[in-house]
Amino acid sequence: MSSAHRSKLIDSALEAIADIDDGATLMVGGFGLCGIPEHLIEALRIKGVKNLICISNNAGVDDFGLGKLLQTGQIKKMISSYVGENKTFEKQFLSGQLEVELTPQGNLAERIRAGGAGIPAFYTPTGVGTVIAEGKETKIFDGREYVLERALKADFALIKAWRADPHGNLQYNMTAMNFNPMMATAAKVTIAEVEELVGEGELNPLAVHTPGVYVKRLLLGRSYEKRIEQRTVQPRL
């Protein structure tokens, strides 16, 4: 293992986010509370950076996930597809303190993917004839109308993976994958927090979900809370 690779490892969450300043645009991985970078979010809360623009599918709940940064008033704008689970969000949105850009979930995923893949915009059928398409270019292809959507990029991506090797190759666990792989590609600096570090050569190259080229910093997170938002079960048979 070269020292260049070893240097991706960062000792603490606060150190990992040390250069995130007021007004930064962040992509934050996760779907609901599943697959969110909980230690990096907590570090942002402790650092107290303000006026953040957060691109994230949801906004957490009142006291967990991005909801923590809403409570402290650190977020200026959210770009999300669904924000229904958070009373703090609702209060700040209705009072005008918080700006929100609602984006269909598939458009959000593809805008981020495009941002990371060097594609500035793309045509999609989603939202044609709705408020989402207002003011945007449209074009007919093969008799069907499509709307032009712009790619999204960010200063930093904060993502959560299951495990990593020292090169920053990542694997996700189950549906905690969600938006994390695209976000890892679409920021100037991608910071990944993981539950487990494995040695060089221990990941099957074919089973790497996010290749290490995208990951600038790695943090080994400890004692994950991994809160469940809707615990739905059935009795044991």
Added chain:
Amino acid sequence: MNFKLLSREQLAKRAAAELRPGMYVNLGIGIPTLVANEIAPDMNITLQSENGILGMGPFPETGFERADLINAGKQTVTLLPGAAIFSSADSFAMIRGGHIDLTILGAMEVSEQGDIANWMIPGKMVKGMGGAMDLVAGSPNVVVVMQHCAPDGSPKILKQCKLPLTGKKCVKKIVSDRAAMVVTDEGLIVTEIIPGLSFEELQACTEARLIKSPEGIRPLNP
């Protein structure tokens, strides 16, 4: 008038009759979720959840729930043998690309052209469209399951939707608690009505113009 509206469970059961063997299906939140309980195992239906699952199974038994395995409603779920997991971008490529055969979802309003509104009410807190706009735009077959009228009796099946749209000309079929209707270029063709309700009575509580099916109208039995 002597008729009984379909219950949520009966609606789900009727919606399940839209499934064909081997289909890949996405079920929306609410009554559509209940459709999963009505699927016969030998139908070989694969459920998609837009946060990245093909082959979603039922809720886990107590003690087996995992934070890393949820559905699009953020509920803990299980995987069936042969399931696959993928990213949100792959999931919506699958949806937008027309690979998910059928989407069943709820609606606040549907128009006779097949427009659907189900994501916002102006003046109320807007929570977001989630994946609904992508699903209705991408799915080759969109079936809406809904109450035919609002609680105050006002029609929800309209000539034009009044609420902001989720998608235009995308609904193929409506299954309501009073009738089943197919969306065509000519308008809404009624194929089934609940027993005890006449076509004229159905028309009276529907703003959209209804057309009797040339093949006749069957009873809408759950």
